[in-house]
Amino acid sequence: MTKMMKQAVLAAPGKLEVVEVPVPSPGRGEALVRVLAVGVCGSDLHMFREGCIGGITLADAGGPFVPGHEGMGRVEAVGPGGDESLIGRRVFIEPAINCQHCRWCLEGKPNVCPHHTFLGLPPQDGCLSQYMTHPARLCEPISDDLTDDEAVLLEPLAIGVHSLDRVAPVAGRSVAVLGCGPIGLVHIMLLARSGMYPIIAADVLDYRLEAAKKLGATHVFNPTWEDVVKGTLDLTRYGADFVFECAGQRDTFAQMVELAAPAGRIGVVGIPEEDVLCYRHSVARRKGLDVLMIRRANLTFGRALLRLQREKLPLRDLANGHWPISHCQQALETASAYGQGVLKAIVNP
Numbered sequence: 001m002t003k004m005m006k007q008a009v010l011a012a013p014g015k016l017e018v019v020e021v022p023v024p025s026p027g028r029g030e031a032l033v034r035v036l037a038v039g040v041c042g043s044d045l046h047m048f049r050e051g052c053i054g055g056i057t058l059a060d061a062g063g064p065f066v067p068g069h070e071g072m073g074r075v076e077a078v079g080p081g082g083d084e085s086l087i088g089r090r091v092f093i094e095p096a097i098n099c100q101h102c103r104w105c106l107e108g109k110p111n112v113c114p115h116h117t118f119l120g121l122p123p124q125d126g127c128l129s130q131y132m133t134h135p136a137r138l139c140e141p142i143s144d145d146l147t148d149d150e151a152v153l154l155e156p157l158a159i160g161v162h163s164l165d166r167v168a169p170v171a172g173r174s175v176a177v178l179g180c181g182p183i184g185l186v187h188i189m190l191l192a193r194s195g196m197y198p199i200i201a202a203d204v205l206d207y208r209l210e211a212a213k214k215l216g217a218t219h220v221f222n223p224t225w226e227d228v229v230k231g232t233l234d235l236t237r238y239g240a241d242f243v244f245e246c247a248g249q250r251d252t253f254a255q256m257v258e259l260a261a262p263a264g265r266i267g268v269v270g271i272p273e274e275d276v277l278c279y280r281h282s283v284a285r286r287k288g289l290d291v292l293m294i295r296r297a298n299l300t301f302g303r304a305l306l307r308l309q310r311e312k313l314p315l316r317d318l319a320n321g322h323w324p325i326s327h328c329q330q331a332l333e334t335a336s337a338y339g340q341g342v343l344k345a346i347v348n349p
């Protein structure tokens, strides 16, 4: 008898269904993973709410589509050619399946591999499922002292590490983080340990600003009733030397150049609903700003893991809402509505 499992599929925008399907068997070089925890990411929410992200639509899946890319689990089997020492190990699932052969893969930039697929981005199914197969080379064993939640949050943390690599903030200078969702918060966590001052954080949700303060933000602004640009200029005189845009909003794209200091460097991490990035040209030009586009993580999982363990980053505090797979609709709805003070929603399949 074929073994069955539960799997979440996005039947239509806003509508997740839990279906019973056969457990897949691992092909050549693949591992079969019993998925234990999946984080709900902002990019999943774009797909969930709008049925598209950056021009890629639900229809591109060409059938039932499984969302989710922040996953971890335990390897139960490997296919031919897969590393058998993985069997029984808890692993972090690296969601980007790169080609390994193109110029960018060979030059250490697999995050921009033009031939890659990514979990939970059509047409590639994601990990919101009790079992999944995945290239064994992209299943990273983790030690037992790491919780399931921490393993899931390694993905956003690795993005933060990559983002800091790109923008290269300098100790003793000022920084502003616009948007305090999980991505903004991992930035604050890392920046707080990089000797930056002040660390300015902005978000429209007060519970997120509370979290930002706990994690090391020295000054917070809620743009609903405060002027973030003026506040930053008052604090820093000429603006923030480094800016991380982690909200993906029309307003924050405009603000990031206004509140940056001359010769400032800006990392654009947020993904907007409308596929447009707008800011005042004259301001960016006269200040000679560097505006850097941050594309996911880039070979930074190992360093994210090391920083998590050595610096005891309070990553697990972000995972404050858990749902079983049978209630994944609720998990995504709650995350989508920014409800119940949830910073990172986790589904346990």
Ligand SMILES: [Zn+2]
Residues within 6 Å of the ligand: 041, 042, 043, 069, 070, 155, 156
């Ligand atoms: Zn993510």
Ligand SMILES: [Zn+2]
Residues within 6 Å of the ligand: 098, 099, 100, 101, 102, 103, 104, 105, 106, 110, 113, 114, 115, 116
């Ligand atoms: Zn490649």
